[in-house]
Amino acid sequence: MQTKFISREQKRHDKKGERLSSQFYTVGKPAPRKDAIPKVTGQEKFTTDVVVPGMLYGRVLRSPYPHARVKRIDTSKAEAMGAVCITFEETPKIKYNERIVSIPSATFKDRTVLTGKPLHVGEPIAAVAAETEEKAEKALKLIEVEYEPLEAVFDPIVAMKPGKPNLHDHIIIEDKVVEIKNNIAAKLEIAEGDVEKGFQEADIVIEREAKLGRPYHAQLETKSAVCVPEPNGGVTIWTTTQTIHNCRILIGEIFGIPLNKVCVKKVALGGSFGSSIQMNTILPICVALALKAKKPVKLVSTREEDMYDHCRYSMIIKYKLGAKKDGRLVAGQMDVVVDIGAHNIQAYPLIGCMAGWLVDLYKIPHIKYSAKAVYTNKAPACAMQGFGNPQVNFIAQTMMNEIAEKLGLDPIEVELKNYVGLGDVFWGQGPTVRSVIRSCGVEELIKKGSEMIGWRNRGRPEEKKGDIVRGIGMARGFHTSGAGGPLPGEAVDFSGAMIKINEDGTVDVIASLQDMGGGALEAGLRIVAETLGVPLDCVELAPTDTCTSVYDVCLHATRGVYVGGGTLKKVAEQVRQKLLEYASRILGTYPQYLKIRPDEKRKQGIIYAEGISGKEITIREVAATARNKNWGTIAAVDSLRQAQCPPAYTVYFLEVEVNKRTGEVRPVRAVVGADCGTVIDPIYAVAQIHGSFYRGLSYALYEDTRYNRKTGELTNKGFLSGYNILKAPDMPNPDDVQVFFASTYEETGPFGAKGIGEAAINPVPAVVANAIYNAIGVWIRQTPITPERVLKALKEKGGE
Amino acid sequence: MVNTRILASEFEYFEPRTINEAVNLLAKYGQEARVLAGGSDLIVDMKVEKVNPKYLIYIGKIPELRSIAKVGNEVVVGANATFFDLIKSPLLQSFPILLEALKSIQLEIKMMGTIGGNICSAAPTASTATPLLVLNAWVKVVSARGSRTIPIEKVYVGNRKTSLAPDELLTEIHLPVLDSRYGTAFGEIKTKIKFAVVIGRRGDVCEHCRIAIGGDVEVAKRVEKAEKLLEGKVFNERAIEEACDAVVEEIDPDNWYVREVAKYLFPKVVWEAWEKAR
């Protein structure tokens, strides 16, 4: 098959971008990250490492039943041994939703700090605190609880049937009580065009179903919190979170503490992947313990508790897709049932976003989408890298491949005919967050990637002989960079930062944006250095907390570089303006003729008037002069909402080896192309892709949390030992994973940058399935694609 | 929910310096005591409250339990030799099948886990189980009542169950050196299925055959029925197929997948052993 590349009008970097990129001092240059040294020497302090003098250790009593009512609870024995105890009877009754990224009208509140009606195994009922973890453990065992077990439902389809137990009779939205029927937590229907007409126009229509599993985040640091009650009635907190400010707002609300007395400190986070997009449920428990004990309390989840706390959204997706003979899509109809578990953390935004991911993938004139999010008695699902995008991508991209195969077309050709790209409207966060695409490297990525992998020589499944065969697949994905847009939308999306020049010319950056390890803030520091014209060495992240920093919504939605970095650039520009103004006073020139360049040797930014000798001054001299002459601190603080949400794109080509006798699938080689606009940090942009590729493979091939339908427990009891996960020996060798970037420039992003993180995981499950098809000629649309499932599919095909 | 951050269970701890001291402690505390070797199974079991011994007898300070020596036509391994001790021991190089089976153990566990602990845990998935079975290994156990020897296949009596009495200490594992004409092979598919095979041949005929199965089965064991089907027969596809059927019978019929992969793996392993036999 010959691949034709349909060229579209593509605006490459605008002039400004090109000129700039060749002159970047810091952006795009490899340099070790600043937190690498503390991390590699064991000095970095994570929440779990925080020690406060006199602190107690907390432990949580969790329900052993998937659905029950607590009839009686007695903590007297635990108290008699000196432990501080709290139960659902005394903690605040206010309903909350731990994730407040959405605006209040889109935030569904259905849980309390502790509960007397647990809805999943592991739901917190009571908690204790004592001088040692051992003592707390003993006290926990002394709490007597009498449960009345209630009927539980584990299957979302069953849960919707009449007569099944209702998990929640009502929930709270804003201050209104909203009734819940048939366990349907949220639903959404969207239609554009006329699908019936569309399917009639189609030459080929296929209808498929995909089932996607329920992986657990498995972030390496379990969810943790430390809380110190302060004499003023407030609290100081360290916690695993992607958003210190939202934790603060929620703690203030739940405990009725004015926000200026809630100080949440930013602390290194041992991975997250969405598991801490919200305030972790253990945080209010820790606060309640500390307030009652009037002593600091530290609460660190065990791995099992953590695994019972959150997971990815599992779902069943039905998709009907119609195309013309030439591969152009005409109609699509998708029906989704999401199994959200026991609480609705963000099902409503999820199903909205998924509608977006659907229309953002391909241009389909007639489209209909419906989704239901259903409560079940399992651990609540929450955001996990990709937020519904890998799931939609999985069914859409595998079906697109299938249609291409059926029509005798090259999947690449079909892809290029249908993709949403430059000039098209993009839904960054569901129907309410839309903007126009201004940069797109899809064509470039597909062209280059297909050559690198040897796409044309991949062969057809029926030609491949032997027990062990190889196949190459392709899939394409994208993700929004942030949740900004020209209209407010249903997601809060802005960042804030403060930057100040110190008296020696160094720079403090005070940004409440979190970094979960991906390096968003490291990229942010480069953006600051580049904007100010100082060496990277001069710029440091200041220790930050909610009291001394301005609001940032959350590190999620691949917004770190685009929105967080964009904000830093905006604030740094204001600082730069001030610097130049002060410098011009000293140098006797006009600020608009001054420039700044970094001097690595002197470890200073040098302000100079181009071409005029003698008119030069270091930033240190400017800052010192500003102090000595009482001009004030050179600093700025501001917020930024991006009016766009540009998509970052990725294209994966993957080669797998399939053992037809055992069903084992081994990824052996990958070529990954990414369009993240300007690459701010070349080492960590690649590393982000490595990590996403890994997690995507593990999602596709290994991970799932399964439940014992009798006991409601996880079949692995919450231990990592029983949780299938991709380990190093099953990864392709480093030399067999090639990553390259598109030469795009996103004019609305800082120095032309967009996001990357989630875009890099979204197409991975699909590319695995497509590669497996190319190896063995079978489509497998259930994740994880376990050896058992592969073997079964092969047997069924053989038996046809 | 248990707390794996700590070891909540409480016990009295002993650190005997000799085998004698150890067995006397076992005699005294028997049922309520546990031997602690590398701890890689026991500490996990205690953390998850599967076992809750009142007395813990740590045998890591008994030097003689860690020796590896050649005695006559046998290599004698102390129960407390770690996997890594075995891997680096020159004496063990003549048991490639055992070393092959140890390969897939992760580095830290190679350092911590002991052969004695591996045997006494009696997991059907245990790395040493299938090779020890086909090597005709036997063990020496000692108690205050005296000592006895047990062939390895009589040690594994059930899923994670051994025939050792609570007061008995496993001290030695005896590995008879194999006839150099025998071919051996080991194969596994993750923890699903493991096979170890020893074959002696004369021309086209399989003269001697030992087959052990482990993995996702009730207990690791020799499959005598399959051995009989091969012994004295011309070694060919048909004979292997028959033996394979006998092997698969050992796997739970509900365990569809393991049965399927066993059918794939078993012939590979016996062929490999056959080809190595001289």
Place this chain on the structure above:
Amino acid sequence: MEERKIRLKVNGKDCELSVKPNELLLNVLRNKLGLTGTKYGCGTGDCGACTVLINNEPRLSCLTLAVTVDGAEITTVEGLATNGKLHPIQEAFVKHGAIQCGFCIPGIVIMAKGLLDINPNPTVEEIKEALKGHLCRCTGYINIIKAIKAAALEMSKG
């Protein structure tokens, strides 16, 4: 439970401690000696975050009773750098972008030290195999493997 006195040499320093028999080495290092570089990730041997060197062998401190290592030499991630100079393995991790959230890194770096001590020139396959007991959720292991390989090369130069 009665406490016992044990002596350890931790990162080159002798120390005498009093511990209960059920205290895990992990918690003794973290809580009693303030060496919080070594992490808890699972407590059941499945993540490798707690790996330390005990008499130069990488072992899991979450499954090791402190009393059993009386008299041993322990090296934690805090003990690798000498006189403020990073160990070549640490240098390589920094240089090759092998560190993201960093929570797994202490365990992996220490394991790598143990690995290179017994196998100074491991193949990529051997490194992958040695990483089997280590969960890193961030990096996909790719840069970690590269870093260990590079460190081996650097160290062989002497």
